[in-house]
Amino acid sequence: MEPNIKEEKIAQELNHDINEALNRRIEERFRAALFLVDPNLDMDKVTVVSDVADDNSLSVDGVDDDTIDKAMEIFERGE
Secondary structure, eight states, X not given: OOHHHHHXXXXXHHHHHHHHHHHHHXXXXXXXXXXXXXXXXXXXXXXXXXXXXXXXXXXXXXXXXXXXXXXXXXXXXXX
């Protein structure tokens, strides 16, 4: 494998690993924010999916919009 191709492949793998780590961190932080809003949430029924590679998208399912909005406020404040 040529050095440039090898370096590019390593860079792509590293970028993928970094994105995955960021996704997991964001998902954990948002789940924590949801729990702060409503400690009685059944977190087994809540789905949080982050995708930093896709314009920092965040999908949340299993929770009403009002709870999501309140959690987003906490998340954005970094609490």
